Amino acid sequence: xxxxxxxxxxxxxxPTCAFAATTENTSLQNINGVYGAGVASTETDATGTRxxxxxxxxxxxxxxxxxxxxxxxxxxxxxxxxxxxxTDFARSGNGSAFFSTTSGDSKADLQYYMSAPVALSSLSSxxxxxxxxxxxxxxxxxxxxxxxDIAKNGSFAGSLxxxxxxxxxxxxxxxxxTTLTGDLNSGIFWATNAALxxxxxxxxxxxxxxxxxxxxxxxxxxxxxxxxxxxxxxxNNGSTNAGTFRGGIDNVNLSFAGGQTISTNFxxxxxxxxxxxxxxxxxxxxxxxxxxxxxxxxxxxxxA
Numbered sequence: 001x002x003x004x005x006x007x008x009x010x011x012x013x014x015p016t017c018a019f020a021a022t023t024e025n026t027s028l029q030n031i032n033g034v035y036g037a038g039v040a041s042t043e044t045d046a047t048g049t050r051x052x053x054x055x056x057x058x059x060x061x062x063x064x065x066x067x068x069x070x071x072x073x074x075x076x077x078x079x080x081x082x083x084x085x086x087t088d089f090a091r092s093g094n095g096s097a098f099f100s101t102t103s104g105d106s107k108a109d110l111q112y113y114m115s116a117p118v119a120l121s122s123l124s125s126x127x128x129x130x131x132x133x134x135x136x137x138x139x140x141x142x143x144x145x146x147x148x149d150i151a152k153n154g155s156f157a158g159s160l161x162x163x164x165x166x167x168x169x170x171x172x173x174x175x176x177x178t179t180l181t182g183d184l185n186s187g188i189f190w191a192t193n194a195a196l197x198x199x200x201x202x203x204x205x206x207x208x209x210x211x212x213x214x215x216x217x218x219x220x221x222x223x224x225x226x227x228x229x230x231x232x233x234x235x236n237n238g239s240t241n242a243g244t245f246r247g248g249i250d251n252v253n254l255s256f257a258g259g260q261t262i263s264t265n266f267x268x269x270x271x272x273x274x275x276x277x278x279x280x281x282x283x284x285x286x287x288x289x290x291x292x293x294x295x296x297x298x299x300x301x302x303x304a
Contacts, residue, residue, distance in 0.1 A: 024269040025049035025085035025095065029065035029073050036061035038078050048086030048095060048268045053077045057105035069113045072264070081108035081232055085266045089131045091177055091250035095268040096131065099144055099231045099249070104242040107232025110249075117151060117223035118259040121214055126162060127181040128229065129251045132172045137243035138235050140171035144249045146180075148189075149226035150196065152217065158193020159228070161200075166190065166207055177250075184211045196222075200234075227254060227262065 025048045031040045038055030040063035051074045053063045062078030074083050080102035089096050099108050130144045145163035164172050164180060166188040172178070181187070190200040190207045197216050198206040214222060229249045235242075254262040 021263055021265060022093075022267050023072050023085070023264045024267050026269045027071060028085060031063050031065055031074055031077075033063075035063040035078070038063060040077065042074075046271070047088070048084055048098065050082050050084035050086060050098065051077055051108075052080075052082040054080055057107075062107060064111070067113065070115050072110050072112050072266075074109070075111035075228065076107050076109045076230070076232075078107050079103065079105035079232070081106035083108035083110060083230065085268060087268050088246075089133070089177075089248040091129055091131070091248070092265050093267045094270075095266055096129075096248040096250035097144075097229060097266045099245065099247055101138070101231055101235060101245040103244070104138075104235055106235070106245075107230070109228045109230030109232075111226065111228045112262065113149075113226040114224070114260055114262070116260065117225040118256045120148075120150065120210060120222040120224055121184070122256045122259055123184055123210060123224070123254070124257050125181065125183050125253065125255045126187065127179060127251070127253045128162075128249055129177050129179050130164065130172075131177050131248045131250075132174050133246040134174040136174070136245045136247065138245045139243070141165040142231075142235055142245065143172035143178075144229060144231050144247055146249070146252065147192075147228045147230075148224045148254070149228065151221075151223045151225055152195055153221050155195075156193075157195035157222070158191055158199075160189040160191055160196070160210070160213060162187060162189055179251075182210075184214075185209055189213065224254075224256075227252070 038053045038061035040053045042051040057079040064075040065073035082100040086098040128146045132143045147159040200206045
């Protein structure tokens with residue numbers, strides 16, 4: 001069964017709705033073990049959750065969590081790539097989605113499958129915040145991207161990719177958060193699959209607005225069934241783009257007229273006191289209250 005067919009089967013019984021505005025690190029899957037020649041490990045501490053896969057490049061050596069709908073999970077992690085939700089580059093709160101690469105072979109994504117496909121033509125807005133650390137050594141134009149997974153007449157047709165360099169045609173800002181926004185008529189997207197038309201590799205023929213992509217597909221039914229955010233793949237386009245990357249994404253938003261709204265802020269869960277700690281706190285509150293009552297009585301007695 002293809003991934004698109006599996007997604008369709010999973011969403012069949014789910015209602016159309018928006019998911020929770022906050023996605024915490026503790027919701028990520030615990031991915032460990034061997035994937036081809038790649039070895040995955042997931043660690044969680046006070047600074048967040050990170051999944052790293054060491055090993056050679058290639059899809060067969062990448063790790064992905066269990067395909068699910070309505071929830072972000074780690075996907076396509078390999079070649080020394082790391083993905084997670086951490087406090088490294090806090091944005092709207094104490095965290096953000098975290099990405100790092102160790103070479104041009106690395107890749108790391110977070111994936112989200114929607115509860116029901118939505119017509120691309122109904123999109124009203126798309127946006128996300130990204131961060132590139134000055135510790136990054138990959139080409140200056142590279143930064144985390146956001147992708148919409150597209151079906152054409154019900155069949156997988158690749159992704160339409162939204163990234164900074166094709167909006168600004170300049171290097172990505174460093175050590176600062178930047179917001180990218182678009183809609184059907186603003187923002188440049190490139191295609192990963194020839195099923196939609198010319199791809200990124202076909203000169204500039206694969207870089208268009210969403211309205212242009214819709215028009216150039218001659219009335220075909222184009223639907224969005226998932227989104228992903230991440231780094232890698234094109235980060236090794238010749239020796240000039242080889243290197244390392246550190247950065248993040250936060251405040252991912254995708255809105256459709258009369259349909260789903262995906263809006264999330266990535267955060268690190270705060271520690272919940274252990275039962276014994278709660279007990280000590282309650283005893284402490286009780287002692288404070290008793291002391292306050294004693295003082296009031298003492299004051300009243302002295303006034304009398």
